[in-house]
Amino acid sequence: MGAMPDAPSRLILVVDDDARFADVLHDVLSEDGYEVAIAANGADALAALAARPADLILVDVRMPKLDGPGLYRELAGRDPDLAGRVMFMTGAAVDAATAEVLAAVRTPTLRKPFELKDIRAAVQRFFLASGSFHGARFPRPGAPS
Numbered sequence: 001m002g003a004m005p006d007a008p009s010r011l012i013l014v015v016d017d018d019a020r021f022a023d024v025l026h027d028v029l030s031e032d033g034y035e036v037a038i039a040a041n042g043a044d045a046l047a048a049l050a051a052r053p054a055d056l057i058l059v060d061v062r063m064p065k066l067d068g069p070g071l072y073r074e075l076a077g078r079d080p081d082l083a084g085r086v087m088f089m090t091g092a093a094v095d096a097a098t099a100e101v102l103a104a105v106r107t108p109t110l111r112k113p114f115e116l117k118d119i120r121a122a123v124q125r126f127f128l129a130s131g132s133f134h135g136a137r138f139p140r141p142g143a144p145s
Helices: 019-031 042-051 068-078 096-104 116-130
Strands: 011-015 035-039 056-060 086-090
Touching: 011 019, 011 042, 019 035, 019 116, 035 042, 042 056, 042 068, 056 068, 056 116, 068 086, 068 096
Parallel strands: 011 035, 011 056, 056 086
Antiparallel strands: none
């Protein structure tokens, strides 16, 4: 179910302090034809995004230095378009403040543990909805073909 070989390369930034988990996502999404970068926390992600904006940002909710909701708030203040590319991942129960941030994000929150097919499907849905999956082959819903 991965990206088609002729799909333009899309950069996905995985932001997670669990290096083993981030490496698995890196490998799976790279196999699907995406370019994948990894940041260990929100502060590192901000630096990476300043150097090169990502097409999709997969963000763990709980991390040291700058957590997922903190990263989202920073992005929303700096670049709302970039903040709109955030998709959260969490395996923990969330407090009310975090739940409010998760509700503000336009993409679904992936609940850990999830199967690899679930992350692949979520990434594809994101790019289809944004109108950027496979370039012009899949226009934004409601756009003229």
